[in-house]
Amino acid sequence: MRPARIGKSGKTLDLFLDHLERWIPNLRRYARALTRDREQADDLVQDCLERALSRRHLWKVDGNTRAWLFTIMHNIHANDTRRNSSRPITVPIEEDAGHHARPPSQTLRVAGLETAAALQELPNEQRQVILLVALEGMSYGEAAETLGIAQGTVMSRLSRGRERLRRMMEDGAPGLRIVK
Amino acid sequence: MNGKPYEIDESELHAWVDGQLAEARRAAVEAAVAADDGLAARAGAYRAQNEEIRALFGDAAHEPVPRHLQPHRVAARWNRRRWLVPFAASAAWLAIGLAGGWFAHDRLGEGAVVEASRHVASQALSAHRVYAVEVLHPVEVFADQEAHLVKWLSKRLGHQIRTPDLTPQGFRLVGGRLLPAEGGAPAAQFMYENAAGRRVTVYVSLYRSGQETAFRYQTVEDVGAFIWLEPDMAYAVAGDISREPLLAVSRIVYDTLEPVE
Known part of the structure; x- marks a missing residue:
């Protein structure tokens, strides 16, 4: 297909934006699970949308838009994580007062606290696969496409991640140590 | 086992x-x-x-998606920014940029853009100066009939128009009127007022420039205006307030009026 052109009357652009719109709730949900923070999650979604726009020429109308968007989000998140690991988290001044006071865990159901905490303990690559499959309901093939890995790798990460989660839950140890 | x-x-x-x-x-x-x-x-x-x-x-x-995450809005914002900074350092643009300085896009049709923007600015500023001082008849249709006002002006311009909500900036809608633009084309003016009685007007006209531009700022005496062009439409926000608050108002107007087909 022709590249979508950014222009106010471009039909292709509208189609592209409609496709993006369809997946915003999914992106928000997944971002929330990755970051465990509402503001950070929505920032991630916004970055993802802007990058998708800048790469709209790579979008295919008959392709898998969800996998394409999730791939973009993963890349941004991976970069952010790398960058933030070496520097303190900054909060915009005007948001400092209200938002900081609310711990992310408050939005989590009490019954799920241990699961949430255990999930944070997993290596990122295992957490991603589990979230794509469990939360997003992706097929293994789609998760593989999203992450750019073989389906066999998806299965082994899923298996190791789930087993690790199960052990942690059985031991009951990590949960309440992490939850603030 | x-x-x-x-x-x-x-x-x-x-x-x-x-x-x-x-x-x-x-x-x-x-x-x-x-x-x-x-x-x-x-x-x-x-x-x-x-x-x-x-x-x-x-x-x-299942939460409602905030406005700033709606793709059509992100695209409109993104598109606006694209015109505010030099876009894509592709070899051609870079060459032009090195030779001619920044704002490669704008510079290409600079003469035409400047002329079109000046033209729109003068119309918007004139309309502002004539009507903003009116006490009894500042508008044709007052804000208590906002739905009718919007429907009427949208119909006359052949474009769906919305009235921007400027209450966060302290401005409430007074009302609006139809204006003549160049060549018998119609234009619309919405008037807003703050608690201090300062007025800001939003000017929308059918104006075929074939251009998309960044915000431009122009003043005549103590009234300033931000102007921007779409290929078929021209927009201006005018007021005798200082540049920064006028820019804040203009951004909201831009977000509201940007056609999202």
Whole structure:
């Protein structure tokens, strides 16, 4: 297909934006699970949308838009994580007062606290696969496409991640140590 | 570990938990799980993990999407920014940029853009100066008939117009009127007023420039205006307030009036 052109009357652009719109709730949900923070999650979604726009020429109308968007989000998140690991988290001044006071865990159901905490303990690559499959309901093939890995790798990460989660839950140890 | 756990493979257990198992293998997996407490415990734990994860984060997908995350709005904003900074350092633009300085896009048709913007600015500023000082008849249709006003002006301009909400900036809608623009074309003016009685007007006209531009700022005496062009429309926000608050108002007007077809 022709590249979508950014222009106010471009039909292709509208189609592209409609496709993006369809997946915003999914992106928000997944971002929330990755970051465990509402503001950070929505920032991630916004970055993802802007990058998708800048790469709209790579979008295919008959392709898998969800996998394409999730791939973009993963890349941004991976970069952010790398960058933030070496520097303190900054909060915009005007948001400092209200938002900081609310711990992310408050939005989590009490019954799920241990699961949430255990999930944070997993290596990122295992957490991603589990979230794509469990939360997003992706097929293994789609998760593989999203992450750019073989389906066999998806299965082994899923298996190791789930087993690790199960052990942690059985031991009951990590949960309440992490939850603030 | 009783029974024969290795009749199914590990991935089949997960596929069963996730509802992704091929129908033909279902009976085999269910039999294996029934015969093996260890497998059954794992399957139960994995299923519980799935449910916990959905319960933890699922709600986020059902919250209303904030405006700043709506793709059509992100695109409009993004597009505006594209014109505010030099876009894409591709070789051609870079060459022009090095030779001619910044704002490669704007510079290409600079004469035409400047002329068109000046023209629109003068119309918007004139309209502002004539009507903003009116006490009794500042508008034709007052804000108490806002729905009618919007419908009427949208119809006359042949474009769906919305009235920007400027209350966060302290301005409430007074009303609006129809104006003549160049060549017998219609234009619309919306007037806003703050608590101090300062007025800001929003000017929208059918104006075929074929250009898209960044905000431009122009003043005549103590009235300033931000102007921007779309290929078929021209917009201006005028007021005798200082540049920064006028820019803040203009950004909201831009976000509201940007056609999202």
